Amino acid sequence: MDIVDARPRLTMFRFPIGQAYLWYDDDGLTLVDSGHAGAAPAVEKGIRAVGRDPALLRRIVLTHDLGFGDGAVVVHAPGHTDGSMGIHLPRHGGLFTGDAIAAVERRVILGVFNTDRARAKASMSRLAASAPETVCCGHGDPVTEDTAAVLRAAAKEAAAAE
Structure with a gap:
């Protein structure tokens, strides 16, 4: 080198x-x-x-090749910060959300301490649309059961909240 x-x-x-x-x-x-x-x-x-x-x-x-094999997708998810992102592994059903989404006491919620709450809500909805089998959040345990439905419901709830 x-x-x-x-x-x-x-x-x-x-x-x-x-x-x-x-x-x-x-x-x-x-x-x-x-x-x-x-x-x-x-x-x-x-x-x-x-x-x-x-x-x-x-x-x-990492600017490319996330090392998860083919199909890894970086999803721009601003709101927590301007540069927040998620990593979706559609082939494996995985979604890494960073701080955009949290799992607290078996409940999925919009991440906290957001710089732009409206953008955070939109990002949560966009991440939920990926319909993952597993969600790994920046805070809390991975969500592995009925994940897509749980995430969609949490995004809908967050969107409706003030």
């Missing part, structure tokens, strides 16, 4: 195929893409080589 200083606070890790970028900011490190499967040891070594502590890695942002 080659290590290239792209600019202050930005380093590129160039692999034989593809690359990853390490961004340093005041609250930690962000890795944009992560290299090929099995690249973690090289990335860790690269982070150390530029004088950074891998323990400060706060975010990994």
Whole structure:
């Protein structure tokens, strides 16, 4: 792996195929893409080589190939934050919602602490339309029983609430 200083606070890790970028900011490190499967040891070594502590890695942002096999779909789900997203695995019936949706005491609800409640409600409805078999929320246990109906009902309830 080659290590290239792209600019202050930005380093590129160039692999034989593809690359990853390490961004340093005041609250930690962000890795944009992560290299090929099995690249973690090289990335860790690269982070150390530029004088950074891998323990400060706060975010990994993938721009493609989510590693779940074919068919993974990123769903823009703004509302909690402008950049919130979900990951839908239609082939496997899975939906990862981040903080857009929460499962609290066996009840599915709109995520809390939203920057834009109207957009959060619309995002919840859009995520519910995927009719998943399993929902994994940013907070709470996975929903695995009657999931599509539970999620649709929760989205309808959230949409009707003030």
